[in-house]
Amino acid sequence: xxxxxxxxxxxxxxxxxxxxxxxxxxxxxxxxxxxxxxxxxxxxxxxxxxxxxxxxxxxxxxxxxxxxxxxxxxxxxxxxxxxxxxxxxxxxxxxxxxxxxxxxxxxxxxxxxxxxxxxxxxxxxxxxxxxxxxxxxxxxxxxxxxxxxxxxxxxxxxxxxxxxxxxxxxxxxxxxxxxxxxxxxxxxxxxxxxxxxxxxxxxxxxxxxxxxxxxxxxxxxxxxxxxxxxxxxxxxxxxxxxxxxxxxxxxxxxxxxxxxxxxxxxxxxxxxxxxxxxxxxxxxxxxxxxxxxxxxxxxxxxxxxxxxxxxxxxxxxxxxxxxxxxxxxxxxxxxxxxxxxxxxxxxxxxxxxxxxxxxxxxxxxxxxxxxxxxxxxxxxxxxxxxxxxxxxxxxxxxxxxxxxxxxxxxxxxxxxxxxxxxxxxx
Numbered sequence: 001x002x003x004x005x006x007x008x009x010x011x012x013x014x015x016x017x018x019x020x021x022x023x024x025x026x027x028x029x030x031x032x033x034x035x036x037x038x039x040x041x042x043x044x045x046x047x048x049x050x051x052x053x054x055x056x057x058x059x060x061x062x063x064x065x066x067x068x069x070x071x072x073x074x075x076x077x078x079x080x081x082x083x084x085x086x087x088x089x090x091x092x093x094x095x096x097x098x099x100x101x102x103x104x105x106x107x108x109x110x111x112x113x114x115x116x117x118x119x120x121x122x123x124x125x126x127x128x129x130x131x132x133x134x135x136x137x138x139x140x141x142x143x144x145x146x147x148x149x150x151x152x153x154x155x156x157x158x159x160x161x162x163x164x165x166x167x168x169x170x171x172x173x174x175x176x177x178x179x180x181x182x183x184x185x186x187x188x189x190x191x192x193x194x195x196x197x198x199x200x201x202x203x204x205x206x207x208x209x210x211x212x213x214x215x216x217x218x219x220x221x222x223x224x225x226x227x228x229x230x231x232x233x234x235x236x237x238x239x240x241x242x243x244x245x246x247x248x249x250x251x252x253x254x255x256x257x258x259x260x261x262x263x264x265x266x267x268x269x270x271x272x273x274x275x276x277x278x279x280x281x282x283x284x285x286x287x288x289x290x291x292x293x294x295x296x297x298x299x300x301x302x303x304x305x306x307x308x309x310x311x312x313x314x315x316x317x318x319x320x321x322x323x324x325x326x327x328x329x330x331x332x333x334x335x336x337x338x339x340x341x342x343x344x345x346x347x348x349x350x351x352x353x354x355x356x357x358x359x360x361x362x363x364x365x366x367x368x369x370x371x372x373x374x375x376x377x378x379x380x381x382x383x384x385x386x387x388x389x390x391x392x393x394x395x396x397x398x399x400x401x402x403x404x405x406x407x408x409x410x411x412x413x414x415x416x417x418x419x420x421x422x423x424x425x426x
Contacts, residue, residue, distance in 0.1 A: 034180060037086040037119075038308040040234075040274030041299035042074060043128065045097035046106035049137040049146055056138040064340035065301055072327040073305050078114055080322070084309060088180065089119050091161075092274040092297065093126025093192075093234030099135045099148040099201070104157050111161065122162040122178055124188045126234040126275065127201050130154050130174075131194040151194060162188060168218065172210035177218055180230075184312065185222055187215055187268065189233035191253050204250035205235030205275075207259055219266035228425060230312075231263070231271035238284040238294035240276065240414060241379075251276050260284050264292035269425055270317060272297065272308075279306045279321060279382035281421060282414045293416075293423050295319065303337035304381045314425075321382065321419035338377060345376045367396050382418030 043065070050056050050067045060066055081089065091111075096103035111121055135148040151174055155163050163169070166176035167185070174190035191205035207215070222229045231237075236252045237260050239245055245252055253259060263271075264286040270293045279298040285291050298306035305324035310317055325334040349372045353365055360368070374390040386394070416423075 032181075032313065034088060034184070034312040035084065035086040036088045036090065036308075036310045036312055037081055037084065038090045038092065038272050038295070038297050038310070039077060039300055040092040040297045041094040041126070041277055041301060042091075042107065043070070043094055043097045043299065043301035044074065044103050044107045045070075045138075046100065046103045047071070048102050048106070049100055049139070051139040053139060054141045055143040059138045059143065064337070064344050069327065069330060069333065069337075070301055072329070073300055073324050073333070074110065076324050076327055077300060077307050078110060081114055081119065082117055085117065086119055086309065089114065089121045090186075090232050090272055091121065091123045092232050092272055093124055094128045094274060094299075095123065095126065096129055098128050099130060099132025100137070100146040101135075101149050101153070102137075102146065104129075104149060104154075108157060108161075115160070121160075122186065122188060122232075123158045124162075124232055124234060125154055125174060125190060125192055125194075127192050127194075127203055127205065129194075130192065131197050132201050133197055134200050168214075170211050170214045172208050172214070175211050175214070180312070183226075183314070184228045184230065185218070187218060187229055187231040189215070189231060189271075191233045191235045204254070205233075205252070206254040207233075212259065212262070216262065216266050219263070219268060223267050229268055230317075231268050233271060233273055235275050236273050236294060236296060237263070237271045238282050238292065240278070240280045240282045240294070240296060260292055260294075261286040261288075261290075264288075264290040268292055270295060270423060274299070277302050278380045279304065279418050280379070280413070281319070281382075281416055281418050281423075283416060295423075297321075298380055298382070300324075302380070303334060303341045305333070305337070306381070316422055316424040318422045319420065323381075341380070342373055342377060345373045346370075349373060349376075367393070370396070379413075384413040384418075 045067055095107055115121055130149060130151050132148045135146040136143040137146040149157065155174060162176060162178055167179050168177040170176065176188050178186045178188060180186055189207060189211070191207055193202040193204065193206065196202050219229055237256060239252065239256065245256055264284065265288050273294055273296045276296055277299040278296060280296045282294045283291055284294065297308050298304060300307065306321055308319055308321055310319045323334070327333050330336065346369060350369045353369060370393045374393050378384045378387065378390065
């Protein structure tokens with residue numbers, strides 16, 4: 001019979017992962033340096049699609065998203081970027097709430113204000129952006145269907161944000177190659193499955209074989225020319241915690257390890273991702289010893305409302321993370337939305353635990369739920385370090401399992417650091 005210590009380790013390993021379903025480095029100003037910002041998972045819902053009523057109330061209650069607050073968060077980020085004046089802004093997908101054409105139009109208007117001040121903007125779609133069969137407006141008592149966009153319309157709408165001046169376009173997807181400067185290229189991968197949508201969007205992602213061949217040809221060309229290549233895509237390219245691919249494959253591209261190894265060995269240095277609504281940076285070493293970093297940025301539609309300000313130079317990439325903690329009219333934004341995330345995570349985690357039908361007393365299930373909730377709250381912000389609340393939750397759960405509190409069983413943050421770090425180029 002396995003010991004209770006082994007049992008707590010196994011259960012911890014599984015359910016540390018379960019909760020994720022819910023889900024500054026100073027600029028040197030060096031000559032030739034490029035300042036880059038990253039935002040992702042904005043889930044922008046245009047105000048023309050939302051009005052006071054039962055349908056909007058139900059939507060905001062279910063998602064924990066107040067539309068007025070989220071617009072203010074985005075405006076605060078864009079205002080900061082106007083002050084920062086980055087050379088480049090990357091938007092790594094899930095631009096809209098659920099693919100509404102009007103939301104695309106409204107978001108583009110906001111981008112134009114930043115673009116007009118000299119910031120170049122490059123966009124890639126997410127799984128919530130194209131060909132969404134159940135796009136909705138929330139006005140009145142019932143949600144009603146809203147117009148969505150095709151992949152062709154997406155390219156037309158975002159032509160000024162990457163597609164019109166791409167160095168190369170992939171024929172099999174909406175992937176494209178952009179030039180950052182004469183020494184750096186950016187591979188913008190379309191990893192979405194919008195062609196498979198029937199009743200709603202498909203969460204998982206992949207790189208089509210034809211797209212991978214196209215990307216590898218670019219990487220070989222770049223290597224011959226001595227050009228550094230970075231990438232961006234919506235879905236994760238690399239695991240961000242143990243067993244993520246086994247338990248939550250929809251947050252990674254299919255065959256992630258094979259594809260990450262191929263890209264690393266062919267010269268890709270860093271990829272910027274979103275989708276997971278968490279702030280995390282992971283380094284992956286291929287079997288040949290080549291390192292690729294997956295820089296995942298948290299959502300602007302959920303606590304902790306994170307975005308990145310980075311500086312790229314010849315030797316590497318310095319990354320700083322900023323958080324929106326307050327907005328006009330809501331000085332306690334971070335605390336309020338942390339509480340919202342906690343409530344939603346607790347409800348969903350307990351429902352899923354109940355669905356697994358694990359033979360545990362009610363008190364033990366409550367304790368395990370509490371561990372999952374507290375792990376989620378520190379994971380989404382990055383640089384996970386157990387606080388007193390988490391340590392106490394783990395201790396209570398361990399006591400109920402008849403074991404000693406083993407903090408190491410709940411360690412899951414891969415190196416390097418997540419919020420402020422310098423990534424050197426090999």
